[in-house]
Each structure stands twice: as C-alpha cells, then as structure tokens.
Amino acid sequence: MSSDTPQNLPLTSINGKSASTNLLIIGHRGASREAPENTLESFRLAWAEGADGIEADFRLTSDDRIVCMHDDTTVRTTGVDLKIADTPLKELRRLDAGLWKGAAWAGAVIPTLDEVLAALPQGSWFFIEIKSGPEIIPHLETVLLSSGLSPERIRFLSFSAQLIAILKQRLPNWRTCWLCDYRHNLLNNTWRPSRAEILDTLDRSGADGLASANRACLNRDFVETVKGFDKEFHVWTVDRLSAAQRVQNLGVDSIMTNRPGWLRQKLTQSENRL
Numbered sequence: 001m002s003s004d005t006p007q008n009l010p011l012t013s014i015n016g017k018s019a020s021t022n023l024l025i026i027g028h029r030g031a032s033r034e035a036p037e038n039t040l041e042s043f044r045l046a047w048a049e050g051a052d053g054i055e056a057d058f059r060l061t062s063d064d065r066i067v068c069m070h071d072d073t074t075v076r077t078t079g080v081d082l083k084i085a086d087t088p089l090k091e092l093r094r095l096d097a098g099l100w101k102g103a104a105w106a107g108a109v110i111p112t113l114d115e116v117l118a119a120l121p122q123g124s125w126f127f128i129e130i131k132s133g134p135e136i137i138p139h140l141e142t143v144l145l146s147s148g149l150s151p152e153r154i155r156f157l158s159f160s161a162q163l164i165a166i167l168k169q170r171l172p173n174w175r176t177c178w179l180c181d182y183r184h185n186l187l188n189n190t191w192r193p194s195r196a197e198i199l200d201t202l203d204r205s206g207a208d209g210l211a212s213a214n215r216a217c218l219n220r221d222f223v224e225t226v227k228g229f230d231k232e233f234h235v236w237t238v239d240r241l242s243a244a245q246r247v248q249n250l251g252v253d254s255i256m257t258n259r260p261g262w263l264r265q266k267l268t269q270s271e272n273r274l
Contacts, residue, residue, distance in 0.1 A: 024254035025264050026127055027051040028237050029070065033259040036077065036101040038068040039108040040119055049261025052254070053125025053153065055236070058113055060132040064139050065089040066113040070131070074110070076100075085132070113140070117147045127211075127234075127256070129157040129179070134166050141171060151175065155234075161205040168206040177209040177234060178202060182217055191217040195225065202231055214238050214247060214255075223250045241266045 030042025031049055043054050057070040061084060075081040078095040089112070098108025113128075120126055130136060144154075156176040158164050164176045178201060182191045193201070202210060209232025212218060223233050235247045236256035244263055247255055257263045 023248045023252070023267075024052040024125060025050070025260050025267075026125060026234075026254050026256045027054045027260040028256040028258050029056060030054055031258070031260055033239070033262075036098040036105045036108050038070060038077075038111075039097050039105075040111050040115065041098060041105060041108050043116065043119065046260050047121055047124060050264050051124075051260035053127065055127035055129060055157070055256050056116060057129045057131050058136070058140075059084045060136040060139060061089050061092065062086050063088040063090075066136065066139055066143060067092060068111045068113065068116060072131070078110075113143050114147070117143070117149060120149070123153070125153045125155070125254075127155045127157055127177075130163060130167075133160075134163060137163075137166060137170050144171070144174070155209075155232075157211050161201050161207070164205040164207045175208040175232070176206075177211040177232060178205055178207040179211045181213040182215045184215075184217075191215070195222060199226070199229070202226070202229070208232060209234060209253075211236060211256075214243060218247065218250060220250045223252055227251070239263070241270065245270065 027043070027046030029037035030039065031045040032042055035042035035045045038056055046054050056068050058066050059069050059072070061067055067084065067089065069084055072085070073081055073083050074092065074095055077100055078097050079100065080095055082092065092110050095110060096106060096108065097110050098105030151174040154174060156167055156174060157179050159179040161178055164178050167176050180193065180198060182193070184191055198210065210226050211234040214235050214237065226233050233252045234254045234256065235252050238244050238247060238255040238257050239259055241263065244255055244267060
C-alpha cells in the first residue's frame with residue numbers, strides 16, 4: 001500500500017477539515033454513562049446518539065479469543081471474579097455484563113471483537129485499546145483481516161510503547177496511538193512525562209498519534225507541536241461541556257467521552273449561539 005493512501009494520512013487530512021471545525025466525538029466504552037460499558041448495547045446506544053465512533057478495550061482469553069473487557073477480571077461488571085486470561089470464552093459468555101448497570105440491561109454479554117466489528121456501522125470510527133500483551137497480536141491480525149474492514153477508520157491504542165512498535169511491524173497499514181497519562185509534581189509544578197519524553201516515545205515506537213489524558217498540562221502549543229510531526233492528537237476522558245470546549249479550542253482530532261449524545265448536543269447548542 002502506497003504511503004499516500006488515506007490510512008497513512010493525518011486525521012485532519014482524512015476529514016478534509018481542520019480539527020477545530022470537525023471534532024470527532026468518540027463514545028468511551030460506548031455510551032457508558034447510561035449503558036453497561038464495553039457491551040454491544042453500549043456501543044449501539046452511542047451510535048444511535050450520533051457518536052462518530054466508539055472506543056473499547058480488548059483482552060485475550062485462555063482459548064485465544066479476543067473479548068471486550070477493561071479490567072483483567074470480570075468482577076466489577078459481572079459480579080463474578082474470573083480472570084480473563086485464564087478463562088475460556090464459553091465460560092465468560094455465561095456471565096451477565098449488564099445487570100450491574102440496572103435491570104433494563106440484564107442479559108448483556110461480554111462481546112468478542114468479531115461481534116463488535118460486525119456491528120460497526122459504515123463510516124464509524126473504532127478505537128481499539130489493547131489490554132493484553134504482544135500475545136494478542138497474531139489473533140488480532142487474523143480477526144481484523146478476516147473482517148474485510150478497511151484500516152482507514154480504525155485506531156489501535158496502547159499504554160505500552162513496546163506494543164505499539166510491534167503493532168507497527170506486524171500491521172503497518174493500521175494506525176496506532178500511544179496512550180499517555182501524566183503525573184504532576186507539586187513541589188516544582190512540573191508534569192511527567194515531559195514534552196521531550198512524549199515526542200521521543202512517539203518517535204521510537206513509530207506511533208501515528210498520541211491519545212492523551214485530559215490534564216491541565218495540555219495547551220495549544222503542545223497540541224500543535226505533536227501535530228507538527230504529522231501525528232494525530234486524541235484526548236480522553238471528557239465528560240463536561242467546558243472541558244470539551246477547551247480541548248476543542250486546542251485543535252485536537254477527537255475526544256473520548258462516556259456521554260457522547262449529551263456532549264454532542266451541548267456542543268451543537270453552544271456553537272449555534274455563536
């Protein structure tokens with residue numbers, strides 16, 4: 001695949017608009033404020049509410065199936081304490097992943113990556129956060145290639161720069177973004193990692209972009225510096241209108257939110273008043 005295909009262009013080039021006028025609203029674990037996170041029910045609600053796409057977490061089971069789950073165990077969202085890596089898919093499918101969010105969601109199951117890909121609406125963005133280690137990559141490759149979906153609107157996310165580098169080697173036509181959170185040192189009012197460390201990590205890993213936590217250290221100069229290296233810039237998790245307006249004004253490509261429908265409505269109302 002040539003280097004000038006849409007899959008290898010910055011997000012703003014794909015959209016044909018500047019990020020400030022075409023901010024993507026991505027449902028963080030779906031519409032997880034209202035629906036049980038990381039379930040098809042949550043994803044479908046996010047799409048119905050007008051989200052541009054979804055973000056979801058994936059892990060490898062003991063029988064090498066890829067399932068949608070943030071934690072390494074199932075206890076928080078199912079009430080049953082099973083470790084994903086030590087449990088086969090068949091056993092995980094017996095669990096109720098919706099009841100904890102309310103009786104209306106009872107019966108929701110832990111979905112597989114195959115099922116989420118099959119449900120993905122045409123034109124929707126899909127941010128795949130990988131929670132397992134490199135052992136998941138061959139199975140990820142098999143599922144994605146057999147799905148027949150174009151890489152154009154799919155992004156891999158990981159906190160591991162090493163995993164990002166391996167992904168770029170194994171799946172060079174798919175774009176990856178390094179997840180970064182920050183620590184604030186109150187004594188000298190500094191944030192780590194520093195800008196230099198972030199840029200170095202992006203360069204060494206070959207990441208196509210940064211998926212940054214929404215922290216006070218973010219400013220327009222930082223966003224423009226990252227994007228000046230032809231990197232995408234995504235922000236998580238943004239659930240307040242004021243925070244969304246702030247990062248939108250920084251020129252980011254997308255924001256991940258637990259309440260995509262509400263936030264899109266509020267942003268639209270705010271823009272219409274201008």
